[in-house]
Amino acid sequence: MDLGQVLRAISVIVLPWLLAVTVPTIARARVAVALGDPTPAVRGKVSLNPLDYADPVGTLALPVLMLVFKLPFLFGWSKPSRIDPRNFAHPRVDLAIVSAVVPLSGVLMAWGWAVLGGSLAIRGVFGHGTIAYWIIEMAKAGLQINAFFAAINFLPVPPFAGGRILMGVLPLPAARQLVRVEPYGQWIVIALLLLEGQGIISVLTPFVGWIQSAVLALIP
Helix, strand or coil, X not given: CCHHHHHHHHHHHHHHHHHHHHHHHXXXXXXXXXXXXXXXXXXXXXXXXXXXXXXXXXXXXXXXXXXXXXXXXXXXXXXXXXXXXXXXXXXXXXXXXXXXXXXXXHHHHHHHHHHXXXXXXXXXXXXCCCHHHHHHHHHHXXXXXXXXXXXXXXXXXXXXXXXXXXXXXXXXXXXXXXXXXXXXXHHHHHHHHHHCHHHHHHHHHHHHHHHHHHHXXXXX
8 A cells, every 4th residue: 555545545544544443432431420420520531522532653653554554443441441340339330331432432433424314315415526525425434433432342352342351250269250351351352353363353343244234224
């Protein structure tokens, strides 16, 4: 991929990527505060500005490298928003609720991008090289990125949302065992994506496709 192609790809994905990485963190923090945990507010993690959550490596450098090396996926993260489940009235249940917000917000953003792109396409107001065409390409990227992020966040491995939801519904001894995986879970998945990408991608792809189909079916 030459420099021009990289710059074009970046121009298309920069906004949907930034929102996909940061908005779930914002939503998670705000739901945690609503359920009784002041930790995100105390740490200043309830801002609505996505740039406040951008991580130099996970949000910026890593996706650019993935584009340059033509990897079949984009992966990254935002600055963490710490929560303390001990502040919840029902720690395990409330933690599961807060965690579920992450993939669900991704599904909602995928729907929003699909609505935006679909409304422009239906009106036929675009031509190649126009701003409307560029927005439609951005909307396609937003749909794909958010569907992938939602799918990967449903993985039953903490600290991904699916793992934390599982911790909330498993018997306490099993949940305690799963907690031990949390410090390593993200790095395990990253290693699988980078070293054995096609293997884990083949698992995620049908789920990503199902999310995209479900979202597109809900376009008014």
